[in-house]
Amino acid sequence: MTGLSQKTSYPSADIEVTGFEHSHFNNNAFDVVVGNYRVMDAAYDDQKFKIHDYFLAKSVDKLKAGGIMACVTSSGTMDKMDASARMYLAERAELIGAVRLPNNAFKANAGTEVTTDILFFQKREEPLGDKPYPEWTMLSETENELRINSYFKEHSEMVLGTLEKSTNPFSSGVDCIPIPGADLRQQLSEAIGKLSAEINRDPVDMDVRAVQFTDDAPLKTFFMREGNLYFKDSAEKPAEISDLSRKKRDRVIGMIGIRDAARAVIQAQTENCSDEELQKLQAVLNERYDVFYKKNGLIHAKANATVFREDDGFALICSLEKDFDLKKGILKNKADIFTKRTICQFSEVDHADSSEDALIVSIQYRGRIDFPYMEQLCGKSKQEMISDLGDKIFPVPDLVHPDHVSYQTADEYLSGNIRAKLNEARVAASQNPMFERNIPALEAVLPPKLRAGDIKVRLGATWIKPEYIRQFMYETLETPRYYQVKDKEFRRYGGLGNKINVEYVPEAGLWHVSNPKSDTSIKATRDFGTKELTAYQILDDVLNLRAPKVYMTVPDPGSERGEKRVIDGEATSLAQKKAAALQQAFENWVFKDPERAADLVETYNDKFNSMRPREYDGSHLIFPGMAADINLREHQRNAIAHALYGGNALFAHCVGAGKTYEMIATAMEGKRLGMHHKSLFVVPKHLTSQIGEDFLRLYPSANILVATTKDFKASNRRELMARIATGNYDAVIISHDQFKALPLSAERATRQMQQEVDTLTESIDRERAMNGGKSFTVKALERQRRALQQQIEKLVTAAKKDQQNVTFEQLGIDHIFVDEAHEFKNLLCPTKLQNLTGISNSASQKAMDLFLKCRYLDEETGSRGVTLATGTPISNSITEIHTMLRY
Numbered sequence: 001m002t003g004l005s006q007k008t009s010y011p012s013a014d015i016e017v018t019g020f021e022h023s024h025f026n027n028n029a030f031d032v033v034v035g036n037y038r039v040m041d042a043a044y045d046d047q048k049f050k051i052h053d054y055f056l057a058k059s060v061d062k063l064k065a066g067g068i069m070a071c072v073t074s075s076g077t078m079d080k081m082d083a084s085a086r087m088y089l090a091e092r093a094e095l096i097g098a099v100r101l102p103n104n105a106f107k108a109n110a111g112t113e114v115t116t117d118i119l120f121f122q123k124r125e126e127p128l129g130d131k132p133y134p135e136w137t138m139l140s141e142t143e144n145e146l147r148i149n150s151y152f153k154e155h156s157e158m159v160l161g162t163l164e165k166s167t168n169p170f171s172s173g174v175d176c177i178p179i180p181g182a183d184l185r186q187q188l189s190e191a192i193g194k195l196s197a198e199i200n201r202d203p204v205d206m207d208v209r210a211v212q213f214t215d216d217a218p219l220k221t222f223f224m225r226e227g228n229l230y231f232k233d234s235a236e237k238p239a240e241i242s243d244l245s246r247k248k249r250d251r252v253i254g255m256i257g258i259r260d261a262a263r264a265v266i267q268a269q270t271e272n273c274s275d276e277e278l279q280k281l282q283a284v285l286n287e288r289y290d291v292f293y294k295k296n297g298l299i300h301a302k303a304n305a306t307v308f309r310e311d312d313g314f315a316l317i318c319s320l321e322k323d324f325d326l327k328k329g330i331l332k333n334k335a336d337i338f339t340k341r342t343i344c345q346f347s348e349v350d351h352a353d354s355s356e357d358a359l360i361v362s363i364q365y366r367g368r369i370d371f372p373y374m375e376q377l378c379g380k381s382k383q384e385m386i387s388d389l390g391d392k393i394f395p396v397p398d399l400v401h402p403d404h405v406s407y408q409t410a411d412e413y414l415s416g417n418i419r420a421k422l423n424e425a426r427v428a429a430s431q432n433p434m435f436e437r438n439i440p441a442l443e444a445v446l447p448p449k450l451r452a453g454d455i456k457v458r459l460g461a462t463w464i465k466p467e468y469i470r471q472f473m474y475e476t477l478e479t480p481r482y483y484q485v486k487d488k489e490f491r492r493y494g495g496l497g498n499k500i501n502v503e504y505v506p507e508a509g510l511w512h513v514s515n516p517k518s519d520t521s522i523k524a525t526r527d528f529g530t531k532e533l534t535a536y537q538i539l540d541d542v543l544n545l546r547a548p549k550v551y552m553t554v555p556d557p558g559s560e561r562g563e564k565r566v567i568d569g570e571a572t573s574l575a576q577k578k579a580a581a582l583q584q585a586f587e588n589w590v591f592k593d594p595e596r597a598a599d600l601v602e603t604y605n606d607k608f609n610s611m612r613p614r615e616y617d618g619s620h621l622i623f624p625g626m627a628a629d630i631n632l633r634e635h636q637r638n639a640i641a642h643a644l645y646g647g648n649a650l651f652a653h654c655v656g657a658g659k660t661y662e663m664i665a666t667a668m669e670g671k672r673l674g675m676h677h678k679s680l681f682v683v684p685k686h687l688t689s690q691i692g693e694d695f696l697r698l699y700p701s702a703n704i705l706v707a708t709t710k711d712f713k714a715s716n717r718r719e720l721m722a723r724i725a726t727g728n729y730d731a732v733i734i735s736h737d738q739f740k741a742l743p744l745s746a747e748r749a750t751r752q753m754q755q756e757v758d759t760l761t762e763s764i765d766r767e768r769a770m771n772g773g774k775s776f777t778v779k780a781l782e783r784q785r786r787a788l789q790q791q792i793e794k795l796v797t798a799a800k801k802d803q804q805n806v807t808f809e810q811l812g813i814d815h816i817f818v819d820e821a822h823e824f825k826n827l828l829c830p831t832k833l834q835n836l837t838g839i840s841n842s843a844s845q846k847a848m849d850l851f852l853k854c855r856y857l858d859e860e861t862g863s864r865g866v867t868l869a870t871g872t873p874i875s876n877s878i879t880e881i882h883t884m885l886r887y
Contacts, residue, residue, distance in 0.1 A: 027061045027062055028061075028062070028063070028064050028065070029062055029064065030062050030063055030064060030067055031063075031064055031067045031068070032067060032068050032069070032070075033059045033060075033062060033063055033067070033068075033069040033070075033071070034069075034070050034071070035055060035056075035059055035069075035070075035071040035072070036071070036072045052073045052074045052076070052077055053073075053077055053085035053088075055071075055073075056071060056073060056077065056085065056089060056119075057085065057088050057089065059071065060089055060092050060093050060121060060123065061092070063093070063121075063123040064123060065123050065124065065125045066122065066123060066125065067122070067123045068096075068120070068121070068122055068123075068197065069093065069119075069120070069121040069122075069123070070118065070119070070120050070121075071118070071119055072116055072117070072118055073116065073117055073119060074114065074115075074116060074117075075100065075114075075115040075116060075117050075174065075176070077117065077119070078098065078117055078119070078136075078148075078149035078151070078152070079139065079147070079148055079149050079173065079174060081139070083137050083138065083139075086136070086137040087133055087137050089121065090128060090133050090134055090136070090137050091127055091128040092123065092124060092127060092128075093121035093122060093123050093124055094121065094122050094124060094134075095119070095120070095121060095134065095136050095151065096120040096121060096122055096195050096196075096197045097120050097155075097158065097194070097195040098117050098118065098119050098120065098136075098149075098151055098152070098155075098158060099117065099118045099158050099160065099188065099191045099192065100115065100116075100117050100152055100158060100159045100160060100161070100176050101115070101116050101117065101118065101160055101161075101176065101184075101188075102115075102160055102161035102176050102177065102178035102179070102184065103115045103116075103161075103175050103176055103177065103178070104178050105184060115166075115174070115175050115176045118188075120195060120197075122197050135150045135151070135154070136149060136150055136151040138150045140153040142163065144163070146163055146164075146165060146173075146174050147173065147174070148163065148174055157191070157194070158191050158194075159176060160176070160178075160179075160182070160184065160187045160188065160191065161176040161177050161178050161179055161182075162176070162177045162179065163175070163176055163177075164177050218232065218312060219232055219233070219312070219723065220232065220233065220310060220311060220312040220723075221311055221312055221313070222241075222252055222255075222256050222308070222311050223238075223256065224253065224256070228240055228242070229241040229242075229244070229249060229252060229253070231310070231311075233310075244307070248307050250295075250296075251296050251303070251304055251307055251308070252307050252308055254288070254291070254292040254295070254296060255292070255299065255304065255308045255311070255314075255317055257288045257292075258285070258288050258289055258292060258299070258317050258320070259311070259313035259316060259317050261281070261284050261285040261288050261289075262285055262313075262316055262317060262320060262337065263313070263316070264281050264284075264285075265278070265281045265282055265285055265337055266337070266343065266700050266701050267701075268281050269341060269342065269343035269700075269701075270343055270701050275341075278341060282337075282338055282339060285337070285338060286334075286338050289320065289334070289338070293331060297329045298321060298324055298326065298329055298330075298331060299317050299318055299320065299321055300318060300321055300324060300326055301326070301329060305318075309708060310708065310710065312705070314689075314706070315689065315692030315693055315695070315696055315704065315706050316696050318689065318692075318693045319335060319692075319693040319694075319696040319697050319700075320334060320335045320337065320338070321334070321335070322334060322335045322336075322697075335697065336627070336629045337700060340628070340629060341628060342627045342628055342629060342700055343625065343627070343628065343700055343701060344628045348365055349361050349364075349365070349377070350376075350377070351377060351378075352374070352377040352378040353378065354378060354388070355374070355378060355380060355384070355385040355388035355389050356388070356389065356392070357377075357378065358374040358377040358378040358380075358385065359374065359385075359389060359392065359393070359409075360620055361374075361377055362374050362377075363409070363620055364620050364621070364622050365622075365673075366673065367644060367645070367673035367674070367675060369393060369406075369407045369408070369409065371385065371407075386407075391410060391437070391441060392409065392410055393407045393408065393409055393410065393413075394407065394408055394410060394413040394414075394437075394438055394441065395407055395434055395435060395438070396408050396413065397424045397425060397427070397428035397435055397438075399424060399427060399428065402428070402431060402432070405434070410441075411614060411615060411616075411617070412614060412645065413438075413441075414441060414442065414445050414612065415445075415612050415613060415614035415615075416611065416612065416614065417610045417611055418442055418445060418446045418447065418610055418611070418612050419446065419605070419606055419610035420610065421438075421442055422439065422442040422443065422446065425438040425439050425442055426439060445612055446610075446612075447609050447610065447611070447612065449601075449605050449609070450601070450604065450605055450609050451601065452591040452597050452600075452601050455600075455601065455604050457586070457587065457590050457591075457600070458583065458586075458587075459539070459542045459543055459582065459583055459586050460511065460542060460543045460544060460545050462504065462506070462509070463603060463604065463607050463608075464600065466502055466503055466504045466511075468590070468596065468600070469502045469504075469511070469543070470485075470501065470502045472585075472586055472589055472590070473500070473502055473513075473536070473539060475589070476523075476528070476582075476585050476586075476589065477519070477521075477523045477524055477528060477535050477536070478521065478523050479500055479519055480519060480521070482499075483498070483499050483500045483515070483518050483519050484499065484500070485499045485500070485501045497515075498515050498518045499514070499515060499518070500513065500514060500515050500516065500518055500519060500536060501513070501514045501515075502514075502539075502543070505763055505781070510544060510780055511540065511543035511544050512540065513536050513537070513539055513540040513543070515536075516534055516536030516537040516539075516540060517534055517536070517537070518536075519534065519536065520534070523535065524536065528578050528581060528582055528585075529578060530550070530571060530574050530575050530578060532550045532568075532571050532575065533548055533550060533575050533578075535578065535582065538575060538578050538579050538582060539582055541579065542579050542582055542583060547576055547579070548572065548575035548576055548578075548579050549567055549572050549575070550567070550568045550571035550572045550574075550575055551565045551566065551567060551568060552565070552566060552567075552568040552571070553565055553566075554566055614642075614646060616638050616639075616641040616642040616645065616646065617638060617641060618634075618636075618637025618638045618639070618640050618641035618642075619634075619637060621637055621640060621641060621669065623665060623668070623669060624672060625668065625672075625699050625701060625702070626665065626668075626698060626699060627697060627698055627699070627700060630661075630697070630698060632658070632661060632665065633658065635653070635657065635658075636657075636658045636661060636662050636665075639651055639653070639662045640662055640665050640666050640669065643662070643666040643670075643867050644666060644669060644670055644673070644675060647862070647863050647864045648858075648863050648864065648865070648866040648867070648887075649866075649867050649868070650821070650867075650868045650869070650870075650873065650884055650885075651663070651867065651868070651869040651870075652869075652870060652871075652873040652884075653869075653871065654871050655871045657871075659819070659869040659870075659871070660691060660694050660819070660869075661694070661698055662869070663681065663817040663819065663867060663869055664694065664695050664698050664699065664731075665698065666817070666867060667679040667681075667730065667731050667815065667817060668699050668702065668730060668731075670815065671730060675815075675864065676814045676815040676861070676864075676865065677812065677814055678724075678728075678729055678730075678731075678732070678811075678812045678813055678814060678815075679730070679731045679732070679813070679814075679815045679816070679817060680731070680732050680734065680811075680813045680815070680816045680817070681731055681732065681733040681734070681816075681817045681819065682734060682735070682736060682739045682816060682817065682818045682819065682850075683733065683734075683735060683736070683819040683820070684735065684736055684819065684820050684823070685735040685736065685737060687819065687820075688706055688707070688708075688733055688734065688735050689706065691706075691733050691819070692704060692706035692733050695731060695733070699730070702730045702731065703727075703728065703729055703730050704729060704730055704731045704732070704733060705723065705724065705727060705729050705731075705732045705733065706733045707720060707732065707733065707734045707735075707738055711738075712738050712741050717741060721742065721810075721811065724811045724812070724813075725810055725811050725812055732813070736820075736823055736824075736846065739846075739849070739850070740845065740846060740849050742808050742811065743807060743808060744807065744808045744809065744849070744852050744853055744856060745807040745808070745809055748809065748852075748856060749792075749852050750792045752852055752855055752856075753788050753791060753792050753852075754792065756788055757785055757788050757789060757792070760781050760784055760785045760788070761785065763781050764778055764781045764782060764785070791848070808853060808856070809856065813857075814857070814860060814861055814865055815857070815861070815864075815865045815866075815867070816853065816854075816857065816865065816866055816867070817867045817868075817869065818850065818866075818867070818868045818869065818887075819869050819870075820869070820870055821868035821869060821870040821873075821884065821887070822870045822872050822873065822875060822880070823846075824844075824846060824847045824850050824883075824887070825847070825875075825880050825883050825884075826844040826846075826847045827844075827847040827848065827851055827883045827886060827887075850887065851886070851887060854866050854887050866887060868884060868887060870884075
């Protein structure tokens with residue numbers, strides 16, 4: 001902790017918090033060495049020095065010429081018979097003087113009575129060489145026949161006690177006995193006052209103290225070395241920053257100090273430091289910030305942000321300013337890190353008193369039911385816990401692998417498509433009785449079955465089988481038999497001739513009535529049709545949710561042809577009345593037949609009345625590493641639980657509801673639980689720095705990368721992508737526009753779209769075989785295929801130009817959080833509807849890029865890698881929510 005404190009006090013100094021024997025300081029590097037020596041080092045094995053002597057030898061080698069060393073060591077260094085250590089020191093340094101302390105000097109602290117010396121050396125400008133060794137390397141005898149170092153014989157005033165023969169088997173043979181009543185503090189002060197040495201050193205500003213650069217210095221970091229300012233922009237040699245004005249340089253140095261002080265406070269808290277230690281570090285942080293603020297203003301100020309924005313610690317130091325007026329340059333409130341403990345030590349629960357408690361802990365710390373972990377917590381077997389928990393958990397059938405049985409909590413299992421789960425449970429229970437209890441539990445939450453009278457059925461509903469629409473058409477319009485088709489005719493002749501048929505093409509989302517003008521009966525042209533549009537043509541419009549329109553030609557002298565087409569209002573109104581009549585006739589007909597009604601009711605309930613929403617409870621979430629002073633609200637906790645346990649999610653909360661903290665907490669908690677490893681935040685450009693600051697306010701020790709505009713310049717983009725790919729970041733924050741510059745590989749993007757092309761091609765071939773190459777459906781499908789093929793060509797062309805860059809798949813991103821997701825609503829949505837607000841028939845490049853990346857993450861994560869957030873999921877039309885769901 002002392003080392004950590006010193007690192008904070010002197011952020012530009014190279015301080016190693018390690019044993020001296022493991023340090024790697026350069027020789028001839030220090031002006032002063034001070035030590036209280038107590039572990040050997042291979043570099044001094046040849047001398048076979050004792051521990052104290054080893055440290056003395058290593059220390060003197062670190063001194064610069066003229067440097068001073070003061071050290072406390074055993075009296076054996078000076079008094080022992082073996083002079084090799086003294087000779088080693090004498091070759092390199094002059095003895096300024098020595099003070100022998102009485103053997104009780106350290107009794108209060110160490111509890112031992114040992115005679116010790118304080119030795120003062122000055123490093124020689126040149127080694128001793130062939131000159132004779134000085135007297136102090138030798139021993140002499142006193143009048144009392146005590147063998148001691150010659151220095152102490154000649155300078156008895158430097159012996160602060162009485163020398164006597166030692167009875168301690170571990171001493172050098174002579175003890176220094178304290179003088180009764182003597183004041184050791186005064187004695188020592190007088191003795192040291194007799195020493196003198198000439199020291200020639202220029203004064204050094206500790207704020208620009210040298211730091212030894214090492215290869216593990218963080219990228220994108222400012223630092224000082226030999227009084228010079230450097231920036232490590234790549235893995236290569238750092239670049240010296242020499243083109244800054246004195247004022248800008250001082251700003252950078254000041255922010256380096258604040259950055260390192262803030263990191264020291266954070267690191268100390270993660271190591272569970274004492275309150276006293278924390279307060280010392282906070283005092284340093286407060287002092288450094290206050291000095292900087294008084295001289296340079298807010299860190300957020302443009303002058304400061306401009307020079308330090310590239311540093312990876314910029315978002316951290318910005319988060320220190322909690323409330324401020326940027327226009328006036330006034331700080332209103334500092335962040336709590338200056339005065340409070342913002343990180344509480346996290347310790348995992350290691351015991352549970354019951355199976356219920358073990359389940360809660362397992363969800364908290366593992367994010368799932370983990371029976372081996374639960375067994376360790378409560379000491380019960382898996383079967384005992386299953387019995388104890390009862391209907392709090394349920395076995396999940398796996399009809400493909402019946403021997404594999406997993407368990408889910410009741411809130412998860414008793415939600416989703418209940419009818420499908422009920423069918424699976426009945427099949428599984430017939431093979432294994434353990435699933436029998438699932439059946440009544442699922443039946444209890446099954447949505448009540450709707451009856452025919454509860455269901456509104458309209459022409460064009462895609463869940464209705466085409467054969468029912470065909471049957472309605474033939475019966476209602478009394479289509480002559482020779483115009484009716486049977487399934488056998490498709491297989492026999494491969495075409496329709498002039499026969500009338502209805503079919504639905506799901507790939508295009510279109511219904512199609514073939515040969516709508518073949519029948520000219522009263523029913524077709526008067527009862528349900530008009531002289532301009534037959535009932536079959538009107539039916540085609542109604543099925544495709546189009547309002548029938550009748551056009552007429554009127555003179556237009558100003559045009560090239562002299563005429564133009566306009567809507568015939570009267571004829572159109574009549575046609576739309578016939579359309580309404582057809583719709584009413586269908587509603588009267590559809591449930592009339594009991595067998596047909598039963599089939600349609602069953603289909604509708606299976607498709608649309610089987611879902612039970614899961615209710616997510618986030619009260620159990622614990623959020624290790626979150627700032628202690630921030631408490632999430634209930635709806636935020638529940639939203640986070642939804643995103644963690646429910647897969648892809650949309651936070652559609654109003655402005656001010658806390659969506660940013662929801663996304664950040666989901667990212668960090670998901671990483672802790674192993675659900676994902678590296679999150680990408682895609683946010684509006686003006687919010688990138690703000691989101692970074694919010695991230696570090698909520699999780700002060702998070703490792704994040706906030707990409708700047710400069711990072712995405714052509715010359716820097718490749719390096720940025722390499723940093724993302726190789727860095728162990730908790731989150732990477734980029735803008736909407738920058739997101740497009742992280743390309744999905746052309747191979748994957750084209751493969752995804754080619755699957756759509758292949759599906760369309762199969763539909764085209766099938767339609768051609770049935771109705772010929774000129775049918776309406778073929779033309780519609782071909783238009784969609786051409787549009788997709790053109791997009792594939794663009795992707796391939798772009799990939800050829802950018803072959804060297806890392807692709808999105810290689811970045812290690814396994815979860816994306818898209819803020820203000822409504823900015824991506826312009827996504828292609830094939831539809832048969834006309835003039836429908838909010839639906840786009842063409843996709844923006846930005847929207848298509850996000851869509852393809854979402855599909856990639858779905859493949860990689862099982863639809864658990866996408867979280868969207870917006871306060872306006874619907875801005876113009878209810879149809880916009882469909883686009884959000886497609887992502």
